[in-house]
Amino acid sequence: MISWREFLPRDWRDLLAPHGRVGIGIDVATTAKKTSNPTGLALVQEVGADYFARLVLRFKTQDSAVIYAIIEELLDLPHGLRVRKVCVDATNERFFAADLRKDFAGKVVVEPMVQSETMTYKGEKMTVKAFLGQQLVNTVEDGHLLLPNEKWLERDIRQVKRAGGSFEADVDADGNHADAFDGIKFGLHAAMSSGGRAEASAAPVGTFGQPAKARWWKNPFARGSGNAPRNMT
Numbered sequence: 001m002i003s004w005r006e007f008l009p010r011d012w013r014d015l016l017a018p019h020g021r022v023g024i025g026i027d028v029a030t031t032a033k034k035t036s037n038p039t040g041l042a043l044v045q046e047v048g049a050d051y052f053a054r055l056v057l058r059f060k061t062q063d064s065a066v067i068y069a070i071i072e073e074l075l076d077l078p079h080g081l082r083v084r085k086v087c088v089d090a091t092n093e094r095f096f097a098a099d100l101r102k103d104f105a106g107k108v109v110v111e112p113m114v115q116s117e118t119m120t121y122k123g124e125k126m127t128v129k130a131f132l133g134q135q136l137v138n139t140v141e142d143g144h145l146l147l148p149n150e151k152w153l154e155r156d157i158r159q160v161k162r163a164g165g166s167f168e169a170d171v172d173a174d175g176n177h178a179d180a181f182d183g184i185k186f187g188l189h190a191a192m193s194s195g196g197r198a199e200a201s202a203a204p205v206g207t208f209g210q211p212a213k214a215r216w217w218k219n220p221f222a223r224g225s226g227n228a229p230r231n232m233t
Helices: 064-074 094-103 128-141 151-158 179-192
Strands: 022-027 039-047 050-059 083-089 110-113 118-121 124-127 160-163 166-169
Touching: 022 064, 022 179, 039 064, 039 179, 050 151, 050 179, 064 094, 083 094, 083 179, 094 110, 110 179, 118 128, 124 128, 128 166, 128 179, 151 179
Parallel strands: 022 083, 083 110
Antiparallel strands: 022 039, 039 050, 118 124, 160 166
16 A cells, blocks of 8 residues: 555646647546456646647545545646546546546536447547547557556557447456556547547547557557657657
8 A cells, every 4th residue: 555645746846838739637546355347547648739638647545535635636737738638438427537637626617427428539439438549549559649668558558449339448367458448549639639639430440559540650559669758758
């Protein structure tokens, strides 16, 4: 057991650019058993044409005060930056998401997102889960999402598989369930919502994890690219 301050990098604020919209995404879990799903949390910043996952966390806690404290810390940004939105998964934790929105009212916009709900995007009906997953995948395949070069994060993301126009993930022995992937997709949506370049559609596009033709060099998890990802440490 460690304090939440101990697993936040001391210099995480130094990674932020002076300009660019910032969003936070949270896939919350409030249990801490060995095989329980962890909470996934990501802070994403838009810089020019790109989106940087500046901070990605995966942890287990059964104390909601820990999550509140981390959010409070992440709202304290340098360069006069402000978090424009916090998108939180409300599929299984609706009361937590509702409380979060109420308690942070006046500090930041909190948007609860129920992934099982159906939405229409550009004439196509799909679940919120499918939309958010496709938005992340398209941004990666277009070479506009830059991720930390960490093995645990790569494994987390590669747990995700396309299934019937949506996305599913295997669960490993420790209960990890692509929770960082979910945190990043919520954070990406928080940073780009109300406009953005990424497209979403009900039909699968390409194969996640494979390099996009003529743009592969910007995908940090592209296989066989021969290039290292941009330095995010």
